[in-house]
Amino acid sequence: MTPVLERGISLRGVAKAYGATLALAGVDLDLRPGEVLGVAGPNGAGKSTLVRMIAGEERPTLGKLTFDGRSWSPADEWQAVAVVHQEPQLFPNLTVAENVMVGREGSGNSHPVLSAADAAVMDALGIGHLKDKALEDCSLATQQRTEIARAVARDSRVFLFDEPNSALTAEESDELFREIHKLAASGRIVVLVTHRLADFVAHCDRVAVVRDGKVRVILEGDALTEDAIARQLVTESAASLTLAVRDRGHDFAGHPPLFQTLDWTHRTAFSDIAFEGLPGEIIALIGVEGSGARELLRSLAGLEKCTGSIQIGTMSGSVALDMLTAYVPATRQLSLYSNFSVGENLLVRLGYPQIAGAGYMLKMRQMKSLAKAAVSRFLVKTGTTTQPIRSLSGGNQQKVAIAQALHCAPKLLLLEEPTRGVDIHSKAEIYRLLRDYADQGNTVVIFCTEVLEVYEAADRVHVVADGAMAHSLRIADYAQVEQLATDITRLEQESRKDEAA
Amino acid sequence: MTNTETTQSAPRPSMSMAGKATIDVALRLGGLFAAIVVVALIFIAINPNVANLNMGGSVLRSMSSVAIMALGLTLVIVVGEIDLSFGAIYGLAINSLAVMWIVHGIPVYFAMPLAILVGALVGLFNGMLVTQLKIPSFIVTLGSYNLLYGVTLWVSNTGTFNPAYPPAGKTVPKGELDFFVGLTQSIGSFQLSIEVIWMIAIAIVVGLLLHRSLFGFRLMAIGGNPVAASLARLPVRSYKVMAFVLCGVLAAVAGVLDFSFIQTSQPNTGLSATFPVFAAVIIGGASLSGGKGTVIGTLGGALLLAELQLGLSILSPGAYVQQIFLGAVTIGAVALDLFLTKLRKSRSS
Numbered sequence: 001m002t003p004v005l006e007r008g009i010s011l012r013g014v015a016k017a018y019g020a021t022l023a024l025a026g027v028d029l030d031l032r033p034g035e036v037l038g039v040a041g042p043n044g045a046g047k048s049t050l051v052r053m054i055a056g057e058e059r060p061t062l063g064k065l066t067f068d069g070r071s072w073s074p075a076d077e078w079q080a081v082a083v084v085h086q087e088p089q090l091f092p093n094l095t096v097a098e099n100v101m102v103g104r105e106g107s108g109n110s111h112p113v114l115s116a117a118d119a120a121v122m123d124a125l126g127i128g129h130l131k132d133k134a135l136e137d138c139s140l141a142t143q144q145r146t147e148i149a150r151a152v153a154r155d156s157r158v159f160l161f162d163e164p165n166s167a168l169t170a171e172e173s174d175e176l177f178r179e180i181h182k183l184a185a186s187g188r189i190v191v192l193v194t195h196r197l198a199d200f201v202a203h204c205d206r207v208a209v210v211r212d213g214k215v216r217v218i219l220e221g222d223a224l225t226e227d228a229i230a231r232q233l234v235t236e237s238a239a240s241l242t243l244a245v246r247d248r249g250h251d252f253a254g255h256p257p258l259f260q261t262l263d264w265t266h267r268t269a270f271s272d273i274a275f276e277g278l279p280g281e282i283i284a285l286i287g288v289e290g291s292g293a294r295e296l297l298r299s300l301a302g303l304e305k306c307t308g309s310i311q312i313g314t315m316s317g318s319v320a321l322d323m324l325t326a327y328v329p330a331t332r333q334l335s336l337y338s339n340f341s342v343g344e345n346l347l348v349r350l351g352y353p354q355i356a357g358a359g360y361m362l363k364m365r366q367m368k369s370l371a372k373a374a375v376s377r378f379l380v381k382t383g384t385t386t387q388p389i390r391s392l393s394g395g396n397q398q399k400v401a402i403a404q405a406l407h408c409a410p411k412l413l414l415l416e417e418p419t420r421g422v423d424i425h426s427k428a429e430i431y432r433l434l435r436d437y438a439d440q441g442n443t444v445v446i447f448c449t450e451v452l453e454v455y456e457a458a459d460r461v462h463v464v465a466d467g468a469m470a471h472s473l474r475i476a477d478y479a480q481v482e483q484l485a486t487d488i489t490r491l492e493q494e495s496r497k498d499e500a501a
Numbered sequence: 502m503t504n505t506e507t508t509q510s511a512p513r514p515s516m517s518m519a520g521k522a523t524i525d526v527a528l529r530l531g532g533l534f535a536a537i538v539v540v541a542l543i544f545i546a547i548n549p550n551v552a553n554l555n556m557g558g559s560v561l562r563s564m565s566s567v568a569i570m571a572l573g574l575t576l577v578i579v580v581g582e583i584d585l586s587f588g589a590i591y592g593l594a595i596n597s598l599a600v601m602w603i604v605h606g607i608p609v610y611f612a613m614p615l616a617i618l619v620g621a622l623v624g625l626f627n628g629m630l631v632t633q634l635k636i637p638s639f640i641v642t643l644g645s646y647n648l649l650y651g652v653t654l655w656v657s658n659t660g661t662f663n664p665a666y667p668p669a670g671k672t673v674p675k676g677e678l679d680f681f682v683g684l685t686q687s688i689g690s691f692q693l694s695i696e697v698i699w700m701i702a703i704a705i706v707v708g709l710l711l712h713r714s715l716f717g718f719r720l721m722a723i724g725g726n727p728v729a730a731s732l733a734r735l736p737v738r739s740y741k742v743m744a745f746v747l748c749g750v751l752a753a754v755a756g757v758l759d760f761s762f763i764q765t766s767q768p769n770t771g772l773s774a775t776f777p778v779f780a781a782v783i784i785g786g787a788s789l790s791g792g793k794g795t796v797i798g799t800l801g802g803a804l805l806l807a808e809l810q811l812g813l814s815i816l817s818p819g820a821y822v823q824q825i826f827l828g829a830v831t832i833g834a835v836a837l838d839l840f841l842t843k844l845r846k847s848r849s850s
Contacts, residue, residue: 303732322734329732339725339792348722349733356715364713404733 004066008032008189009054009158014063015213016049021423023049025213026063031158036180036190038200040229041210042450043420050210051160051193055083081158082151086166086289088143090135090150096142097122097131100150121153125179141172148179158189165199166289177203195288195449197226197489198496209233226493230485234452252280258443259300259412263308269295270467272308277412277443282434283472284454285447286488287464294416296464297447301327301414312412326410328402330417330447335401336389342400343371343385346378349404378403379429395426402430406437413437413444419453431457451488455481463488465495526795529786529838533801537808544812551815554691561693562762564807565700566591566755568800570774571781572707573751575799576744578782579711581724581791582631582638584745585775587752589649590620592771594756596653599662599766602673609677613757620753621746623649628742638745646775654768662766685762696758703751708796720744725792777806780831786838805830 004010009031016024024046031037031054041047052058054065056074065072067080074081083089090099097114100122105112114131122128125145135143144164151159161180165173180203184190192204200207206220209232217232219225257276264273270292277283287293299306302321312320326349329335336345347355347367355367371385380399382392389397398419405413418434419427434457438444448454454461460472461484470491478484545552570587577584598616601607607615623645630641664673664681685696711717723730723737731737752771760766784802787794809830813823 327732329729333729334726334732335729337722337725337729337792339721344718344722348718349735351715351719355718360715361709362713362715362718 002028004069005030005032006069008068009072010066011054012064012066014050014053014060014065016046016053016058017061022213024053024060027210027213027215029208029215031189031191033157033187033189034184035205036184036192036203038204038207039191039193039210040197040200040207040233042233042452043417044422045210046213047193047210048162051083051162051191054158054191055081055160079154080156081160082148082156083160083162084144084147084151084164086163088140088147090143090147092136093134095132095134096127096138096146099135099146100153102150104154118149118153122149125149125152126175139172140167141169141176144168144176145179148183152183156188158191159183160191160193162193163195163289164192165194165196197229198493200224200229201226211235226489227486230451230489231482233450234455234481234485252278252441255279258441259310259312261300261308261310264296264299264310265307266292266295266299266304266467269304270464270469273469275462275469277445279441279443280438281460282438282444282446282458284458284461285445285464285469286449286451286454286461287447287492288449291464292467293464294447296469297414297416297445298327300412300445301325303327324411326405326408326413328405328413328415328418330420332394332397332401335404336397338388338390340389341386342375342380342382342389342392343367345389345400346371346374346380346385346403347407349408354407374403374407378406378433393423393426395422395430398422398426399430399433402433406433411442413442415444415446417449417453418446418457427456451485452481454488455484461488463491463495465492468495468498470495526786528841530795530798530801532837532841533784533786533798533805533834537801537805540805540808540812544808544816547816551812556811558687558691558693558697560804560807560811561697561700563811564803565694565696566759567774567777567781567807568700568803569703569755569758570752570778571785571799571803572704572796573748574778574782575785575787575794575796576707576711576720577638577748578787578789579717579724579791579794580720580741580744581727582741582744583789584627584638584642584748586623586627586642586645586649587748587778588771588774589646589653590623590749590752590771591756591759591774592769593623593649593653593656594620594753595760595766595770596657596662596768598757598760599664600656602677603662603664603667603671606671608674609681613681616757617750617753620749620751620756622749624746624749625742627749628745631745632738632741650769650772657766657768659768661768663764665764681761682764685758694762696762699754699758703754704796704800707747707751711794711796716740716743721792723791727791777803777810777827780827781806783831784834802834 004012011027011029014024014027015022027050039047039050049058053060054074056078059073059075065074091102094102097118100118101112101114119128119131122131125148127142127145127149130138130142135146138146148159165176168176180190180192192199194200201224204224206218207224207229208215208218209229210216211233219228219232255278258279260276262274264275265271273296275296285293285297295304298304300310300321302318302325310316310320312324315324337348340348347370352360355363355370357363368385374380375382375385378399380392380403381396389400392400402415402418419430422430434444446457455475455478458475460474462472463470473484473487475484570591574584574587594616597619598612601612601615602609627638627641627645630636631638664678667673685694687694711720719730719735719740722735723740727737756771781802782794782799783789784805785795785798785800787799806827809826810823813826817823
């Protein structure tokens with residue numbers, strides 16, 4: 001085992017288990033003062049567990065952490081660590097200055113007064129003149145600076161930035177990175193987690209790639225390129241399965257498109273998108289947060305107001321969106337009803353005449369048999385249909401969430417990150433369900449943030465960047481996922497250059 | 502540690518979880534009805550004279566208007582909203598019925614449906630403000646509570662009415678009076694009021710609506726996860742409005758029935774109903790966060806409260822004891838509920 005750092009944080013053999021699931025499988029990592037360390041990894045790889053552990057929100061099951069050579073438990077020394085989230089975790093009703101002071105008001109009952117030291121910290125971050133403004137009236141960028149100021153003022157030595165710039169404009173994001181570099185230059189430990197590969201290359205000294213609960217590689221110097229990170233993210237480990245389900249039951253080539261948009265334009269997220277899909281196809285949209293990909297998917301579900309035309313089958317406009325599409329949100333909390341049983345959750349989107357008859361009275365016996373049929377059709381592993389939904393594993397809850405939407409028999413099925421936080425076995429089953437559904441002459445569109453999911457689930461992929469959609473790539477043209485990752489990264493870079501030009 | 506373990510989605514032990522949701526409800530109700538029996542036995546032990554059918558009839562009669570209002574409130578609470586205005590609706594229904602019928606001579610057969618319509622309109626007003634203007638229902642109904650009380654004072658001119666003794670110059674036809682009083686007449690050898698039968702009939706209808714109809718199923722879904730329900734395109738707004746309308750209708754019905762039984766209208770009647778009605782719903786196991794609530798539970802809650810109130814008024818030296826018990830039982834029921842839920846959770850994990 002390599003010796004621990006004399007200055008900085010060392011993780012040695014750190015593991016975390018949730019029940020039978022191993023989120024971290026023995027991580028060795030050094031966090032050095034004065035540098036910006038990037039942490040990259042696909043969803044569910046253990047990246048967020050690692051960050052939560054350094055932030056003191058989780059305790060390791062095994063292994064140890066040291067800080068400046070001494071054994072260290074971040075949970076007991078939370079003051080030392082600051083986490084800056086995409087959504088600042090502050091007090092919106094208080095002023096900027098009050099937010100900086102909360103928790104360090106000093107003794108006594110008088111209303112706290114801003115100390116000279118705190119004021120200096122705020123001035124250095126360029127928010128000194130905003131001190132009496134209510135935080136909720138400030139921009140997101142200012143709120144993040146307030147969060148940084150709060151941490152600097154309480155003398156935090158470790159800064160974790162978790163997707164900090166996904167909702168910022170380009171200029172705001174540049175300014176944020178200037179502050180991040182200043183923090184590193186002042187000898188603090190800085191960790192950056194993001195999905196934007198370009199930010200890793202531009203701003204990090206080293207990037208650790210986490211896969212299957214371990215740090216697989218640390219890229220630095222000339223080896224640190226977007227392409228290298230992209231390839232590392234998708235390289236399959238020995239344990240993972242090849243999930244791709246490409247054997248199509250029917251071939252719909254030559255059919256007219258099932259849906260088609262023209263001049264499809266959103267107020268802020270994207271404009272003039274021409275997008276179409278054939279029956280039988282699974283189409284992926286990939287793009288980082290803020291690229292417009294998520295909004296494009298949601299707009300097809302009628303959840304984002306758009307101008308332009310949309311045609312689905314023989315219907316068009318918002319009627320088509322309402323009648324012929326169904327949407328599955330990214331998080332299960334937005335799909336499932338914790339007060340309902342597994343069976344009730346499966347049937348909740350149904351109505352007359354499937355589960356209710358004359359006088360809108362429920363057909364109880366019918367519901368029971370429909371629920372049982374759904375459990376076997378959608379491969380939900382459950383003891384009975386009457387047990388609470390929260391008793392199922394994450395993967396099975398996700399199957400229930402997708403089954404709810406499939407029950408509506410949509411022509412166009414829309415899913416956001418359909419296998420986020422799902423174990424590999426359920427993942428394969430979910431891809432199978434989607435493939436079977438497409439085979440019945442329907443179209444499935446999924447929004448992905450990860451190339452591996454695109455490769456495993458889709459027939460075609462569109463890269464969305466800065467509100468524009470690139471031409472699609474056919475997955476069947478790629479024998480290896482690494483090559484696909486390279487091409488997707490290239491398309492994203494090209495569209496950024498177009499934007500800059 | 503060189504091997505990365507891939508975890509399979511192992512099905513949890515299944516049979517032990519079977520029908521756990523149903524068992525939870527059954528346990529909750531079992532506890533409530535056990536409490537009702539125990540309280541009755543304690544009263545009988547202290548004063549054996551209370552153990553007679555007349556007393557039972559009185560308890561049922563005195564719970565019935567609270568129960569009818571509580572059933573309406575259950576619908577609103579299940580859908581995840583709150584209604585504070587039902588007591589004022591109850592009072593407005595009584596007073597507007599009294600004025601229409603006794604002062605303006607509108608036959609009771611028309612005045613009664615009109616009074617109930619007033620309740621429906623107030624519910625519609627509440628529901629529209631909540632769903633269209635997105636004002637929290639607590640604020641909307643706190644406002645309409647006061648607003649309606651003002652309207653009641655205005656309509657009744659702060660007067661008291663009794664159809665058997667109409668004000669000078671007014672007459673109430675005998676047939677109409679007999680019909681109206683007959684609505685809640687006491688029947689049988691132990692003086693059971695027909696109001697109890699109304700309550701049972703209404704409970705059956707609301708029970709079918711909440712537990713056996715598509716409306717109730719979706720009401721539970723909307724209350725359980727309103728965001729998911731709207732993403733799933735369930736009719737969230739119209740169902741919420743319907744819940745408020747039904748709550749208003751049932752409050753007005755309770756008012757009309759109580760007026761028929763008591764036969765005297767007061768301008769401030771109903772205002773003090775807020776607390777016991779809420780208590781009945783909460784003791785019955787409904788959750789203020791929505792998605793949970795049963796008709797049988799709400800009836801049990803109303804029964805327990807009526808029993809305590811009547812028992813204590815017979816035994817106790819003063820009204821303060823009833824009031825203290827009312828508060829203590831409400832907090833105690835919820836505290837016990839949370840404790841048992843926590844206990845079950847810690848055992849199952």
